[in-house]
Amino acid sequence: MSSVAPPSAAVPAAREGEARPAGAREWAALAVLVLAVVLLAVDGTVLALAVPALSAELQPTAGQLLWIGDVYGFALAGLLVLMGGLADRFGRKRVLLVGSAAFGVASAVAAFAPDPATLVAARAALGVAAATLMPSTLSLIRNLFPVAQQRTRAIALWSAAASGGAVLGPLVGGVLLEHFWWGSVFLVNLPVVAVLLVGGWLLLPESRDPRPGRLDVLGAVQSVVAVLAVVYAVKEVVGSGPTPVAGATALAGVLAAVLFVRRQRRIPSPLVDLGLFASRAFSGALASQLIALFALMGLLYFFSQYLQLVRGHTALEAGLRELPLTLASLGVLVVVGPLVARAGLGRAIGLGLALSAVGMLALAGAGSLPGYPGLAVALVVLGAGFGLAFTLSTDAAVGAVPPHRAGTASALSETSYELGAALGIALLGSLQTVLYRAQLPSDVGGAARESLARAGGGLDGEALAAARDAFTWAVQVTSLGAAALLAVAAGTAWRVIPSTRSRTPHT
DSSP states (O other): OOOOOOGGGGSOOSOGGGOOOOOHHHHHHHHHHHHHHHHHHHHHHSHHHHHHHHHHHHOOOHHHHHHHHHHHHHHHHHHHHHHHHHHHHHOHHHHHHHHHHHHHHHHHHHHTOSSHHHHHHHHHHHHHHHHHHHHHHHHHHHHHOOSHHHHHHHHHHHHHHHHHHHHHHHHHHHHHHHHSOTTHHHHTHHHHHHHHHHHHHHHOOOOOOSSOOOOOHHHHHHHHHHHHHHHHHHHHHHHHOSOHHHHHHHHHHHHHHHHHHHHHHHSSSOSSOGGGGGSHHHHHHHHHHHHHHHHHHHHHHHHHHIIIIISOOOHHHHHHHTHHHHHHHHHGGGGHHHHHHHHOHHHHHHHHHHHHHHHHHHHHHHTTSSSSHHHHHHHHHHHHHHHHHHHHHHHHHHHTSOGGGHHHHHHHHHHHHHHHHHHIIIIIHHHHHHHHHHHSOTTOOTHHHHOHHHHTTOSOHHHHHHHHHHHHHHHHHHHHHHHHHHHHHHHHHHHHSOOOSSOOOOO
């Protein structure tokens, strides 16, 4: 099956003639790293199914519910580059083991959170811990497998683990929620973390950069403040209107962003090499990737609720009904190589984004149709387009920069992925909430006006039907907005990213 190697595969190998082939110990160590990736991928998709159950018990506000969903992604995106620098400086094995232990502790806190604020804090801690794991796994793979051919196979397994974990997330969540309380989706992380700690300690070698550049901690703080402040302002406007708090927070976020850009241009060892963005191909690829994740994750966060709260499916049934999207995103990799060879990289990414836009339109239309087949077809189209666009945009981002900058391009690509997903939940989620409230009849109030998930059994037949219709309409309109974004991204990718036919995916 053809596939695109993740960004780290593009990092040049050190003198291949002197490299020693990996043996059984190295492949066993790879199994530990793959397990870490599966853990992160499952944790990124399992929560959406638990929203109705945790909403019924913790009674979060609409704003708190969005923070529960996206603070993990914001912390992960904002700290990826910084944690990669820490791993280079203090040791990749050490940082991975410390991050694994922190991930386990945060998972336990999240599982037994007594209120929404505690759960938000625990999810933020999970994001910080996850940011230590992802760059460490890729760096260790590069050291474990110095021979290019073996490294390619190792990276392919790493990539498959990330995709497979995303597939497992809804299934694992559905099975757990069918038999246990909502906190079980976090508690299941603990045995995996235990295996990571023991296996990592015994099998992983230590490695670090002998001459690391100066760590730009201030730049990392500025970048995180910029993102979180602006998104908080958006949520404040959605929940309470244009308040002074929203204005002050937005101003603080913009100021932090300006200071971050100025600092990165001046310091000798920047956290982000802004010179990379001078390449239109690189900028276009990252923008395409970010918009694709923005549209997809923003919509799907509420689609899981739609399947349970409107269609009446259990958590397990909802997870099974979401599988066509993920399976289609994996299956489309079979045609990636021939498509790039025929159309070129930029056009292939544009086609993938356009296909995703068609899938979003189909999903909007199928929301009002009875039965599941219409939704299934829409999910397959959406998943195929997304899988094509995301896989190739990652390759385009790394291929657009010189080989010695591939590591930086890799970190930026991963950051755009996480940031796009988190922003999608925050901004499209806020839009969906506003539309839902606007469509509710004036006589439906209380918890139902906060969110459909909080309404529970407190509504009678007509009021419940009206709330479900309002939720469905909001999901449909949000899908149309996401489709428009994807269409713009498709046109941008088609025009901006070079359509060279020689850069075909690795096999």
